[in-house]
Amino acid sequence: xxxxxxxxxxxxxxxxxxxxxxxxxxxxxxxxxxxxxxxxxxxxxxxxxxxxxxxxxxxxxxxxxxxxxxxxxxxxxxxxxxxxxxxxxxxxxxxxxxxxxxxxxxxxxxxxxxxxxxxxxxxxxxxxxxxxxxxxxxxxxxxxxxxxxxxxxxxxxxxxxxxxxxxxxxxxxxxxxxxxxxxxxxxxxxxxxxxxxxxxxxxxxxxxxxxxxxxxxxxxxxxxxxxxxxxxxxxxxxxxxxxxxxxxxxxxxxxxxxxxxxxxxxxxxxxxxxxxxxxxxxxxxxxxxxxxxxxxxxxxxxxxxxxxxxxxxxxxxxxxxxxxxxxxxxxxxxxxxxxxxxxxxxxxxxxxxxx
Numbered sequence: 001x002x003x004x005x006x007x008x009x010x011x012x013x014x015x016x017x018x019x020x021x022x023x024x025x026x027x028x029x030x031x032x033x034x035x036x037x038x039x040x041x042x043x044x045x046x047x048x049x050x051x052x053x054x055x056x057x058x059x060x061x062x063x064x065x066x067x068x069x070x071x072x073x074x075x076x077x078x079x080x081x082x083x084x085x086x087x088x089x090x091x092x093x094x095x096x097x098x099x100x101x102x103x104x105x106x107x108x109x110x111x112x113x114x115x116x117x118x119x120x121x122x123x124x125x126x127x128x129x130x131x132x133x134x135x136x137x138x139x140x141x142x143x144x145x146x147x148x149x150x151x152x153x154x155x156x157x158x159x160x161x162x163x164x165x166x167x168x169x170x171x172x173x174x175x176x177x178x179x180x181x182x183x184x185x186x187x188x189x190x191x192x193x194x195x196x197x198x199x200x201x202x203x204x205x206x207x208x209x210x211x212x213x214x215x216x217x218x219x220x221x222x223x224x225x226x227x228x229x230x231x232x233x234x235x236x237x238x239x240x241x242x243x244x245x246x247x248x249x250x251x252x253x254x255x256x257x258x259x260x261x262x263x264x265x266x267x268x269x270x271x272x273x274x275x276x277x278x279x280x281x282x283x284x285x286x287x288x289x290x291x292x293x294x295x296x297x298x299x300x301x302x303x304x305x306x307x308x309x310x311x312x313x314x315x316x317x318x319x320x321x322x323x324x325x326x327x328x329x330x331x332x333x334x335x336x337x338x339x340x341x342x343x344x345x346x347x348x349x350x351x352x353x354x355x
Contacts, residue, residue, distance in 0.1 A: 027352045035347060036241075058099040058237065061169055068171075070105035072096060073164040079353045081128065081158055083202045085195075085214030088161055089131025091289060091355055094218045095240065096165040097139045101220040102236040102292065104175045104227060105167035110136060112163050113147040117156030128159055139218035141165070167220075173227065177254035179234040184323040185301040186259060187294045189222060189308050190215070190316035192244050193272040196286035199354045201275070208275045217290035222313045226294060229307030234295040238288070240355055242346045245284040247293050248331045249345040261321035261333040261343065284333075285346050287354050295323065 028035040059072035076092045086094075093110065100107040112132055116125060136143050198214040200206065219238065227233060235255075237247040244266070252259045268283045276283050290313065296304045301319060308314030321333075331343040 028347060030241075030352070037345075058102040059105065059165075059167075061103050061105075068169040070100045070103040070167045070169050071164070072099040073162065074099060076161045076163070076355060077157065077353055078199060078355055079157055080199075080202055081124065083214055084198045084211055086216035086289070087128060087131045088159060089128045090135045090216050092161040092163045093132055093135035093139055093141070094216050094289060095355060096163040097141060097218045097220055098238045098289075098292075100165050100167040101218075101223040102175070102238055103167075103169060104173035104223065104236070105169045105220075106224070107139065107141045107165055107167040107218075107220050109144040109167075110141050110163050110165045111145045111147075112143050112161065114149070115156060115160040115162070116148065116150045117158050118150055118153040120158045125159065128161075132161075135218070139220065170227075172231070175233060175235050177235050177251045180251060180255035180257055180295050180323055181234075182257055182323050182325040183298050184234055184295045185298050185304075185319055186248070186261070186321040186323065187296065187301070187304060187308065188239075188244065188267065188318060188320050189219075189292045189294070189314040190290075191267040191269045191272070192239070192288055192291060193268060193276065193283040193286035195289040196243070196351045196354050197272050197275045200279075200351055203353075206275075208271055208278070210271045212269075212271050212275065215288055215290035217313055219290065219292055219313060222292065222308065222311045225307050225311050225314075226304060230296050230300040230304035232297055232300055233304065234297070236295075237293045239291060239293055240287050240289060243283070243285040243287055244293065245282070245331065245343050246346055248343065249329075251293075251295065252331050253329045253345075255323075256328045258324045258327040258329070259321055259331040260324050261331065263333045263341075264336050265318055265320045266333075267316050267318050281351075284343055286351065289355065298322075 029039050059070040062069050062071055074096050076088050078088050078091055081088045096110055097107045194212060195214040195216060198212045201212055235251060239247040248259050272283055294304060305317055305319060308317035332340050333343050334340055
């Protein structure tokens with residue numbers, strides 16, 4: 001990792017902003033990038049007026065009856081419904097479990113709402129329901145309640161799912177971007193970009209010489225192992241929509257710090273790198289469904305890395321960067337050629353309908 005003094009000063013760099021004035025919703029509003037943030041900031045947050053919502057974490061941490069609860073909700077519109085490594089049912093459970101885990105919670109109960117399009121096969125519905133049940137059992141959570149609605153043919157895309165989840169946050173766990181300080185190290189739990197490329201390959205009928213499988217998996221056990229080994233973890237994120245770039249930019253902005261990555265240290269599977277090169281995509285912006293990003297004090301980085309690598313879901317973990325005081329709110333990457341590039345917040349979504 002280069003010293004901070006070796007990092008190119010990009011504090012005053014600017015890029016022309018694209019025109020984003022929109023009177024109607026566009027696909028980018030659901031991509032987890034700048035357009036999504038603007039929609040939340042200018043429409044939902046003022047309308048709801050909720051302090052927990054204003055925190056904009058993966059889950060809200062609430063106090064109820066003396067207990068600290070994490071509460072989250074998510075909707076899933078992935079196309080196709082089934083892909084290498086999972087299905088919309090696996091995504092719904094694991095995505096919700098992972099949002100709870102990023103707050104340090106121990107996931108306990110989920111709800112599951114099915115929005116079905118008229119004409120979808122009952123066998124397909126049953127297959128998705130089976131996947132939901134199996135994923136819940138594997139994650140150690142219960143489906144406690146649910147709902148079913150049907151929309152007219154042509155007004156849906158087979159099946160959409162909505163899930164909510166609750167879990168208990170153990171005493172002493174405090175995971176927030178505000179706790180991030182210069183000198184902290186940035187870790188990722190494994191190779192990035194697999195989920196988005198896996199879904200795209202099936203949707204578009206693309207072949208890359210090797211099957212790319214989604215990393216969809218529940219991360220609560222990995223998080224528990226990490227917190228046991230490094231209890232002073234600052235913040236966690238699962239880099240789903242918008243990929244690694246979106247998660248890092250959100251944390252840099254919320255913490256008022258800068259982040260410097262070493263590009264060659266970010267684990268990108270060769271098959272993903274090759275697919276992205278062919279398609280003109282940047283792996284940093286491709287969605288993941290079974291990875292986490294952790295910010296930890298420098299003194300605890302070795303213990304955190306060892307704990308991640310000791311778990312089956314963290315075997316490919318790596319230290320990928322550090323937090324700096326310079327260029328607050330900005331993420332930059334040192335390239336293999338010795339240059340520096342800005343890793344900006346995505347505007348919308350490179351790959352829509354991937355979760």
